Amino acid sequence: MKSGSRLERVLTSGRFAVTAELNPPDSADPSAVYDRALVLAEVCDGINATDASGANVHMSSVGICALLTRAGYEPIMQVSCRDRNRIAIQGDLLGAAAMGVRNVLCLTGDGVQTGDQPGAKPVFDLDSISLLRTARTLRDEGHFLSGRNLDSKPRFFLGGAANPFVPPYEYRPQRLAKKVAAGADFIQTQYCFDVPRLKKFMAAVCQAGLNDQVHILVGVGPLRSAKAAEWMRKFVPGVVIPDAIIDRLKGAGKGKQQAEGKQICVEIIQQVREIDGVCGVHVMAYRQEELVAEIIEEAGLLPRRWQPGRGKKRSSEEASH
Amino acid sequence: MRFLQNYPNLLVSAYQAVERLLKLFQRWMVPGGFVERVFIPLEMITKGPLFDCRMCGQCILHSTGMTCPMTCPKTLRNGPCGGVRSNGKCEIKPDMDCIWMQAWERSARMKTYGQEIMIVQGPVNHQRKGSSAWINDLCTDVERLPEGWQP
Numbered sequence: 001m002k003s004g005s006r007l008e009r010v011l012t013s014g015r016f017a018v019t020a021e022l023n024p025p026d027s028a029d030p031s032a033v034y035d036r037a038l039v040l041a042e043v044c045d046g047i048n049a050t051d052a053s054g055a056n057v058h059m060s061s062v063g064i065c066a067l068l069t070r071a072g073y074e075p076i077m078q079v080s081c082r083d084r085n086r087i088a089i090q091g092d093l094l095g096a097a098a099m100g101v102r103n104v105l106c107l108t109g110d111g112v113q114t115g116d117q118p119g120a121k122p123v124f125d126l127d128s129i130s131l132l133r134t135a136r137t138l139r140d141e142g143h144f145l146s147g148r149n150l151d152s153k154p155r156f157f158l159g160g161a162a163n164p165f166v167p168p169y170e171y172r173p174q175r176l177a178k179k180v181a182a183g184a185d186f187i188q189t190q191y192c193f194d195v196p197r198l199k200k201f202m203a204a205v206c207q208a209g210l211n212d213q214v215h216i217l218v219g220v221g222p223l224r225s226a227k228a229a230e231w232m233r234k235f236v237p238g239v240v241i242p243d244a245i246i247d248r249l250k251g252a253g254k255g256k257q258q259a260e261g262k263q264i265c266v267e268i269i270q271q272v273r274e275i276d277g278v279c280g281v282h283v284m285a286y287r288q289e290e291l292v293a294e295i296i297e298e299a300g301l302l303p304r305r306w307q308p309g310r311g312k313k314r315s316s317e318e319a320s321h
Numbered sequence: 322m323r324f325l326q327n328y329p330n331l332l333v334s335a336y337q338a339v340e341r342l343l344k345l346f347q348r349w350m351v352p353g354g355f356v357e358r359v360f361i362p363l364e365m366i367t368k369g370p371l372f373d374c375r376m377c378g379q380c381i382l383h384s385t386g387m388t389c390p391m392t393c394p395k396t397l398r399n400g401p402c403g404g405v406r407s408n409g410k411c412e413i414k415p416d417m418d419c420i421w422m423q424a425w426e427r428s429a430r431m432k433t434y435g436q437e438i439m440i441v442q443g444p445v446n447h448q449r450k451g452s453s454a455w456i457n458d459l460c461t462d463v464e465r466l467p468e469g470w471q472p
Contacts, residue, residue, distance in 0.1 A: 086444060108395060108402045111413040122395070129399035130444050137471050145444070147468035163403030171425045174439065175400045182399075182441045190403055237404030237412040 002139070002185060003157035005102035006074045007046040010280075011186060011215040016273065017280030018301055019046040019076060019188065019217060020292050024058035033059070033067045039289050041073050043296045046103055048188070048282070051080040054236060055115025062092055069100035076159065077101045080109030085125035086134065090144055093135055097154030105159040105188060106131040110237045129182045132160055136183030160184040162216070164201035165194055165240040173204040176214070186215040188282040193241045193264075195271045202277045211277030218272045221284040222291050223261035226250045262291055262298075269299040322370040329387040329427045332371075333434065336383075343459060350456045352463055360453040378449030378457055379465050384437035386427030391445075393420050398442040401425075443470045 001008060010017045020040045025032035040047050049064035061078050068075040077096050079089060093104065108128040112120045126134060134145055135158050142153040160179040164172050176187065192198050198218065205211055223229040223241070226249035233241040245264060252260035265283075272278050281301075285292050296302060325332060349356050361376075368374035368389075372382065375391035381398060382389065390398045394413040401421030404412030411417040428438040443466040449457060457463045466472075 108397065110404060111394060113413055124395045124397070125447075126444050127395070127397045127399050128402075129441055133441055133443075133471065137469060141469070141471060143469045145467040145469045161403055166403060166405045166407060167409050167419070168401065168405075168422045168425050171400075174425075178400060178439060178441060181439075238402075240407060 003102040003155045005046070005157045007076065007103050007186070008157040010045045016301065017046075017215070017217060018044040018296055019048060019280065019282045020044040020289075021048040021050060021282070021284040021286075022064065023287055023289065024050055024052075024061070024064055026058055028059075030067050033064055034071060036289050037068055037071070037073050040292055043293045043302065044283070045280075046074045046076045048076045048078060048105065048284075051078040051107070051109070052083065052115070053078075053080075053110065055082065055110050055112045055117070055120075057115070057117060062096060065096055065101045066099050074103070075101055076103040076105050078105045078107055079131065080107045081124050081126045081128065081131055082109030082112065083120075083123055085123055086145055089126065089131065090134065090138065093138060093156075094150070094154060097156065102155060103157045103159065103186075104135055105161065106135060106184075107161055114235065114237055128160055129178055132158055132179060132182040132184055157185050158183050159186040159188060161190065162187050163190040163238050165190060165192070165197055166238055169197070169201075170204075172201060173208060173210070176205060177208060177210055180210055180214050184214055186217060186279075188217045189219045190238050191219045191221055191241075191284060192268060192272060193245050195268060195275075198272060199275055202275050206277045215279040216277055217280040217282045218275075218278055219282045219284055220265055220268050220272070221286065222258075222265040222288055222295060223249060224286075224288060225257040225261070229261075258288075262295060265295050266298045269295070269301070273299075323373070325371060326387055326423070326427065329431045332387045333383065333431065339455075340459075343455060347459055350459050352452060352456055352460060357453050357456050360456055361451070364453055364455060376451050376454075377445055378452040378454050379446060380454040380458065381442060383434040384440050384442065386424040386429075386431060386438065388420055388424035388427055390420070390424070396445070397421065398445070400438075443467065443472075 022036050037047055049061040051061040052058060065075040065077045106128050112118055112122045135156055138154055139156045143149045162176050226246050229241050229246050229249060232239050249257050249260055269281050283292050372389040373392045374389055377391050395402060401419055405419045409419055409422050411419050428435055446465050
């Protein structure tokens, strides 16, 4: 065990993992975080604390993780390279480890122009891959990038992101290989609305043997309406939503689009679960946290989330009891 | 002159020729000296028009299909981000082609250094900004990566 985190235990035992994203509040009130965590924690193995995603300022991921660890929840701390340099990031990683954060997701981060403060100075001192290597160095070698030794090493389960849905498609598996080489233990992908594209990506990943080295969680999420879907694909970097999905939402008619969006999400989870090499799902329900539990239940992932093909022995043992 | 980037093998040969030439004068090639003061403008007028060089002082062109990674608006040195648009344009500058799409394509055509794009690149040393990458490359005692970086 690299970290001993719940997410690591679930994934290494071969169970189908579920993580969910917590929408960070624009508030100084801790109950805003706890209210949201409460509905997610029951149904997932880890809660992602986003780091100003889309370059919009919200409560920081370090702050959210401090609150979550204090209450015994399992956070996945997202660290983006957009706002902090290597000095700040290494310090935050140590601080997070001291608070009990065991899962870290290393990201490059969206450009500042997509957010609410486009005039901010973009940092990008590290990138996602050099950040992964830096975090691994802290954990395994026990020293900073400068070479200065730590008194005590942090225990991390390290994650990276992948986006199989944007070009250059044929090189995306190679980029994943680079993240694995840099130290990624798990991967959370961007929103998947294009299952055939994911299948192609996963086939290449499995062919390269990467599925044995890294646990891949596919990003999914409910779309609130056709209008929201169109807004997302236009303004959220890296999100690709095929026309067929938007047409289906429009076809559902007024007042029923949210239910249809949820149904699409459930169907996508069921489809990606059957793909070789997929170890779990990461649910991103933007401002719809209350739907996460329903989605996970309707997708058949409760109460025991056995991954098809893996850990079969244990589930059959259980059935015989 | 940017079109020359589409001939990465030609550029590699040119680099090899220049390197052979410079090696003859290696003993004078020290950072901070008179030679560097001559080299900096020389690099600017050659690599500028060719690669849109940003004078980071630590070239990794051979590992990026002879495409300058510092021209990426996020200055990424390890590959494309997840924000590339479906039409291959940059997330930050919608009119600009993603330089990493080009880098990967050119790299695939490179005979000698094609596989080097898989190297995990360390962070940029910002102290080297504005210095001569050629001199830094030839002087092996110039430290580029942080001491604790695990290759």
